Amino acid sequence: MADRPLSVVIADDSVLLRDGLVRLVEDAGIEVLAAVGDAEKLLAALDEQLPDLVVVDVRMPPTHTDEGLRAALQIRRNHPGVAVLVLSQYVEERYASELLAGDAGGVGYLLKDRVVDVEDFVASLYRLAAGGSAVDAEVVRQMLARSQRKAELERLTLREREVLEAMAEGLSNAGIGKKLVISGGAVEKHISNVFQKLDLEPTDAAHRRVLAVLAHLGRVD
Amino acid sequence: MTITAPVGETVEVTVSPALPPASTQPDWGDWRSVVGWWFGPLVRPATWAAAGYLTAGFFASMLWLAVVIVLLAISIPLVIVLIGLPLSWLAFAAIDAIARVERRRARWLSVEIGPRRRLVAEGRWPRLTVRLRDPARWRQAGFLFSGFFVAMIFFSLALAAWVLSVAVIGAYFAGVGVSTLGLQVILSVIMLGVAPRLTVGLAHGYARVTAWFLGPDQMMVMRQRVDTLAGHRQEILDAVADERRRIERNLHDGVQQRLVALGIDLGLASSKLPEDAAAAKVLVDAAREKARTSIGELRVIGRGLHPAILEDRGLDAALSAVVSDSVVPIALNIPAGLRVPVDVEETAYFVASEAISNIMKHSRARAASILVSDDGHSLIMSIHDDGTGGADMAHGSGLVGLAARVHGIDGRFDVVSPSGGPTTISVELPYG
Structure with missing residues (x-):
């Protein structure tokens, strides 16, 4: 990936935000193949040339409901190699669950606000393009709150819970350590505790870990 | 003169003749089932409640008629010499009281008769004329006259059925009528099944007549419904106005102020930038933080207004x-x-x-x-x-x-x- 810049297609119906995103990613050295205003043009742009990554707003014309989400799911099906980041004005756990169902690798769901934190946002783009995942902390919080597995979650210490949230967001061990300001060894210890307490199969691949955790939280007995 | 009805009062218009459930078909092959079915109503409380209701209704209606005739006969001619006015008021009060008693009696049959809707008017004179013109009131008065005749007919029919069911046996011993005991017994058996059913039917019939005279009339029910709806419309208009005020206040107190402050931060940063980049960066970071908070606040307001996910x-x-x-x-x-x-x-x-x-x-x-x-x-x-x-x-x-x-x-x-x-x-x- 080093020899060639990351390429992206952006779909957002707001001109202001679309231009902002274009400036932001170009500034980070990412090549913008196309920037479009609705789902139809997005799919057409992908027929022209496949990018590494698609950034798409959930609400777009004509109905302004979930066009972006449906386009994202279609892209996942038709072009498994293309990473997809869905931006949403609101955190909707339901949208995230639909998006992440199957495989969390290369799939992200973030609040639009996160764009403001430019460095983190760009890091998420690179993580997605590399097959990782990016789930908004708010989504994770909603899933934790909604989870039927209250008893299991109560067994976790506060720190383990924080680690679980960071893990579900898609952060790597190093990323978790940086976020919570703890050492790599401590991160590993917490993670193994979490997996043990939740009775999950341990795995090293970050995106598979996200999926395991989220699926576990969302499961209804 | 204004005539208004209080809003929010519930009016029951249900007249539910609670017929005994065991009137379902018996098993015709089993004689015990047939006998139980035929004579069952004799021992059912509902039958005796109906009999009591009808009997009491007959005697009560006699009394009501007497009371009303006396009161009206005295008061109406005396209206000219003012003393009639309080008397006629008394007559109406008596009619109201009687109607209440009859409504309560109907509950013996588990029949609920809603109250008469009261017309309300402001001022002493309008109040009086409204009372006099209230059609429901005159319908009530009408019940006290005609109720007696209906009660008499219904009561007599029921009584006749009961008398017949017992008397045919008695007649044999008295040597009157058909002279075969077997035939007499068959007649009696038939009548013992018929009488309770007839009584229940007649009692409910009488309750229906009562309900028609004393219950709320449809026009009034409609009028009240219109009043209720008008009240609800006003409530909604108020609620919408309140909500708009609240949204405006939220926007004004929160996001608007913060965006002004953000603008100030950026303005200061812009003027500081040439000579003091470090100070400018602090201001820009502060501006970014304010932007972030504003976005969050707008999200809360927006989702509260209409969650898009509700639709899809x-x-x-x-x-x-x-x-x-x-x-x-x-x-x-x-x-x-x-x-x-x-x-x-x-x-x-x-x-x-x-x-x-x-x-x-x-x-x-x-x-x-x-x-x-x-x-x-x-x-x-x-x-x-x-x-x-x-x-x-x-x-x-x-x-x-x-x-x-x-x-x-x-x-x-x-x-x-x-x-x-x-x-x-x-x-x-x-x-x-």
Whole structure:
């Protein structure tokens, strides 16, 4: 990936935000193949040339409901190699669950606000393009709150819970350590505790870990 | 002169003849079943309640007729010499009292007759004329005259049936009528089955007649419905105006001020930038923080106005997010994939999210629950919390707004919140 810049297609119906995103990613050295205003043009742009990554707003014309989400799911099906980041004005756990169902690798769901934190946002783009995942902390919080597995979650210490949230967001061990300001060894210890307490199969691949955790939280007995 | 009716009073118009359930067909092959079926009504309390109702009705109607004739006969000619006025007032009061007694009596048959709608008018003279012109009142008076004749006929028929069922046997021994005992017994057996059924039927017939005379008349029911709807319309208009004021205040106090401050930060940063980049960076970071907060605030306001997910994923998905944002743990119980008409979904969402924000703000609850069910005709939702209670429709303007929204789609809204808790809000939202 080093020899060639990351390429992206952006779909957002707001001109202001679309231009902002274009400036932001170009500034980070990412090549913008196309920037479009609705789902139809997005799919057409992908027929022209496949990018590494698609950034798409959930609400777009004509109905302004979930066009972006449906386009994202279609892209996942038709072009498994293309990473997809869905931006949403609101955190909707339901949208995230639909998006992440199957495989969390290369799939992200973030609040639009996160764009403001430019460095983190760009890091998420690179993580997605590399097959990782990016789930908004708010989504994770909603899933934790909604989870039927209250008893299991109560067994976790506060720190383990924080680690679980960071893990579900898609952060790597190093990323978790940086976020919570703890050492790599401590991160590993917490993670193994979490997996043990939740009775999950341990795995090293970050995106598979996200999926395991989220699926576990969302499961209804 | 204005004639108004108080809003919010419920009027029962149900006249439900609760016929004994055992009138279902017997098993014709089993003689015990047939005998039980035929003579069963004889020992059923409903039969004797009906007999009592009819008998008492007959004697009571005689008394009513006497009272009314005397009162009216005295008062109407005396109206000219003012003393008649208080007397006729007395006559009307007596009629009202009698009507109340008759309504209560109807409950013996488990028949509920709604009260007469009262016309209300301002001022002494209008009040009097309204009373005199009230058609329901004259219908009541009419009952006291005609009720007697109806009661007499119905009572006589029932009595005749009973007398016959016993008398045919007696007649044999007295040597009158048919001279075969067997035939007499057969007749008696037939009549013993017929008499109780006839009595119940007649009693309910009489209750129906009573209901027609004393119950609320349809015109009045309609008028009250119109008044209620007009009241609800006003409630909704008020609630909408309140909500717009609240949104404006939220925008003004929060986002607007913060964007002004953000603009100031950026302006200062721009002027500092050439000579003091470090100071400028601090200002820019502060501006970014304000932008972030503003976005979050706008999101809360926007989602409160209309959650887009309600349209494409329904109430379950929309409420899930609200519930999981709550600090107080809330158990949400809702049928998966439930879809009902959009105005019902929106109202239910609005009620639930407002109730949750009330729970978080005022109730000091440790746990809460939302239970949603759907019976095919209406959405039923109850929101319960174990907080301190004391939520009051009179003071909590939020609750008034919720009730207005619910009434707006013809729903029912109830709050039970004794001081000390717990609080339960129940809504029923009909959709056809």
